[in-house]
Amino acid sequence: MDIMQSLYVHFPFCEAKCHYCDFYSLGRERTRAGDPDRFEKALLLEATQSAHLLSKELDTVFFGGGTPSMTPCDSMARALEPIWAHTRITEKTEWTMEANPSSIQLESFKAYRNYGVNRVSMGVQAFKPEFLKLLGRVHSREAALQALHDVFEAGFKNVSVDLLCGVPGQTLKDIEEALLTFTRFPITHLSCYLLTLAPHHRMYSQLPNEDTQLEHLLFIHDWMTAQGFEHYEISNFARPGYRAQHNLRYWQGKSYLGLGPSAHSYDSATQKRWKNVSSLHKYGNLLDEQKSPIEWTEALTEEQLHLEKWMLALRLDEGFPVEWLTRPIQKTRAELLKSQGLLESHPAHAQSMRLTPKGFAMSDSVIRSLV
Numbered sequence: 001m002d003i004m005q006s007l008y009v010h011f012p013f014c015e016a017k018c019h020y021c022d023f024y025s026l027g028r029e030r031t032r033a034g035d036p037d038r039f040e041k042a043l044l045l046e047a048t049q050s051a052h053l054l055s056k057e058l059d060t061v062f063f064g065g066g067t068p069s070m071t072p073c074d075s076m077a078r079a080l081e082p083i084w085a086h087t088r089i090t091e092k093t094e095w096t097m098e099a100n101p102s103s104i105q106l107e108s109f110k111a112y113r114n115y116g117v118n119r120v121s122m123g124v125q126a127f128k129p130e131f132l133k134l135l136g137r138v139h140s141r142e143a144a145l146q147a148l149h150d151v152f153e154a155g156f157k158n159v160s161v162d163l164l165c166g167v168p169g170q171t172l173k174d175i176e177e178a179l180l181t182f183t184r185f186p187i188t189h190l191s192c193y194l195l196t197l198a199p200h201h202r203m204y205s206q207l208p209n210e211d212t213q214l215e216h217l218l219f220i221h222d223w224m225t226a227q228g229f230e231h232y233e234i235s236n237f238a239r240p241g242y243r244a245q246h247n248l249r250y251w252q253g254k255s256y257l258g259l260g261p262s263a264h265s266y267d268s269a270t271q272k273r274w275k276n277v278s279s280l281h282k283y284g285n286l287l288d289e290q291k292s293p294i295e296w297t298e299a300l301t302e303e304q305l306h307l308e309k310w311m312l313a314l315r316l317d318e319g320f321p322v323e324w325l326t327r328p329i330q331k332t333r334a335e336l337l338k339s340q341g342l343l344e345s346h347p348a349h350a351q352s353m354r355l356t357p358k359g360f361a362m363s364d365s366v367i368r369s370l371v
């Protein structure tokens with residue numbers, strides 16, 4: 001097994017369940033008295049079981065969820081004590097924590113920063129009250145602005161924000177207004193995900209069509225790159241030097257250890273992936289019994305590895321080496337995708353190809369065609 005240099009911790013509580021969310025998390029209405037303590041105790045047991053899998057120094061740490069900023073800093077510190085007894089962070093370690101505008105104030109930002117967190121990923125998603133309501137977000141525009149103010153006031157220099165696009169009724173003007181608002185703050189990173197819903201979801205029929213989605217995604221590309229951000233991954237933009245190191249490790253197929261209910265882990269040496277149970281109750285019970293909380297483990301097949309290699313390379317602006325186009329049909333399709341403006345020769349590496357901004361926006365169909 002590889003020595004893991006990246007750690008993910010899943011915090012399973014949210015203030016309310018957003019209408020589009022597929023992550024494992026418990027809104028207040030489903031959180032029972034005692035659950036936060038139970039989670040802290042179980043995480044401590046899992047951290048004790050698994051700390052030895054980590055290297056002595058970590059490259060990246062990511063606290064995700066759920067809403068990690070709903071777990072007080074001292075509770076996190078108690079639960080993860082066995083991790084810090086085994087490994088340490090360095091000046092180079094990127095340590096990200098997700099936060100939601102309505103669950104954090106200046107003082108808690110300062111406490112997380114003192115704990116060691118050096119990057120915040122803020123789930124703003126939208127500013128307009130009608131979109132926030134439609135999405136089931138519990139914060140207001142004012143709370144989002146206040147949280148953005150507070151995160152910088154607390155001294156964070158590396159701050160990412162999330163924006164949802166493809167929201168029913170969203171216009172280019174709404175998107176521009178959101179981008180303008182974000183970039184009035186010294187943010188270093190923007191993640192812009194397209195709202196995706198299952199066909200049976202009540203809002204599915206209201207989603208914008210593909211042409212509108214394409215127009216919006218290209219607008220965001222033009223707007224953000226004009227501000228000096230690099231469009232380095234399908235849905236991600238960064239100021240030079242601020243690409244999300246933890247996520248890059250996922251996209252580059254590197255090893256990481258995940259703790260907490262529903263967390264995934266991957267070991268690149270054995271090409272195995274595993275996932276913890278998606279239930280705080282089961283997670284706690286298994287750990288109480290000194291058992292592993294892993295729900296399943298899979299060894300990736302050659303075919304899966306081949307597919308993942310392609311999908312991961314196509315996500316990033318580095319693209320893939322042309323020598324990967326081994327079959328005549330792939331070469332023909334690559335030429336066709338080039339003529340359609342979806343694929344291009346890499347401007348800095350003659351022997352590589354990558355998706356264009358339009359290719360990023362239509363990545364699903366490009367990947368299907370090429371792989």
Ligand code: SF4
Binds near residue numbers: 013017021022065
């Ligand atoms: S805050 Fe994030 S994790 Fe929590 S319900 Fe909303 S989308 Fe899901």
